[in-house]
Amino acid sequence: MRFEIVTLFPELFDVLRTGLLGKAQDAGAIDVHAITPREFTTDRHRTVDDSPYGGGSGMVLMPGPFAATLDHLDEARAGNPTHRVLLTPQGTRFSQAHAQRFSDLECLTLLCGRYEGFDERIRGLVDEEVSLGDFVLLGGEAAALALIEATARLLPGVLGNEESAADESHAESLLEYPQYTRPEEFRGQKVPEVLRSGNHAAIARWRRKESLRRTLERRPDLLEEADLSKEDRVLLKEINDEA
Numbered sequence: 001m002r003f004e005i006v007t008l009f010p011e012l013f014d015v016l017r018t019g020l021l022g023k024a025q026d027a028g029a030i031d032v033h034a035i036t037p038r039e040f041t042t043d044r045h046r047t048v049d050d051s052p053y054g055g056g057s058g059m060v061l062m063p064g065p066f067a068a069t070l071d072h073l074d075e076a077r078a079g080n081p082t083h084r085v086l087l088t089p090q091g092t093r094f095s096q097a098h099a100q101r102f103s104d105l106e107c108l109t110l111l112c113g114r115y116e117g118f119d120e121r122i123r124g125l126v127d128e129e130v131s132l133g134d135f136v137l138l139g140g141e142a143a144a145l146a147l148i149e150a151t152a153r154l155l156p157g158v159l160g161n162e163e164s165a166a167d168e169s170h171a172e173s174l175l176e177y178p179q180y181t182r183p184e185e186f187r188g189q190k191v192p193e194v195l196r197s198g199n200h201a202a203i204a205r206w207r208r209k210e211s212l213r214r215t216l217e218r219r220p221d222l223l224e225e226a227d228l229s230k231e232d233r234v235l236l237k238e239i240n241d242e243a
């Protein structure tokens with residue numbers, strides 16, 4: 001899968017050479033191409049922003065350099081299609097469902113802004129608008145990096161361990177159970193006995209119960225959405241009766 005990023009700071013995407021996504025790039029499973037609209041300006045100062053019509057503080061990104069960048073990318077792709085996403089606080093909240101949908105694409109083009117944001121006519125150049133969440137960033141780049149990571153980890157050949165992505169997807173509606181490794185005792189806290197019992201059925205039951213407990217305590221909204229089995233309801237009743 002190819003990720004194209006239109007950004008004033010293409011060097012920020014060098015971080016994707018780190019770790020598993022670096023390996024995925026080396027292996028050709030993903031291809032990351034960050035490009036700056038400054039390259040497609042025509043004036044001496046390489047201007048990409050200007051003051052807002054109607055007055056007010058700050059600068060607004062001009063549509064021309066963004067449109068020229070997208071045209072260039074279309075030509076470089078030789079007619080192969082892409083899906084264009086604008087990162088903005090005004091977009092729909094990014095979720096795992098977006099990551100799943102994007103991971104089916106051959107090519108995804110992400111538009112990142114800075115300053116006070118985009119000239120309204122840039123919105124007409126994209127297929128959808130996405131927000132990372134209800135907090136204020138300085139620009140779209142950190143949101144794009146998170147979106148790329150969430151999407152790329154779903155691709156075949158990216159995770160290394162082929163089981164992990166599928167394994168987690170059926171559990172994605174619940175929070176994860178507590179995990180332990182060595183040592184057996186740390187600062188007076190012991191690893192739960194059941195995990196050292198070798199009883200795999202008991203371990204699976206304990207893990208499911210602790211997932212349910214943690215989700216109930218921290219993210220009851222997720223529990224509403226989860227489709228729970230009869231056994232899950234038994235475990236939830238046990239949790240309730242403990243209190």
Ligand code: JD8
Pocket residue numbers: 087088089112113114115116117118130131132133134135136137138139140143
């Ligand atoms: C793009 C400029 C800066 C500063 C308005 C738009 C996403 N979840 C998210 N939070 N913030 C962004 C985001 C912020 C951006 C731009 C995305 C382009 N800014 C802000 C305050 C005034 N501009 C985001 N996705």
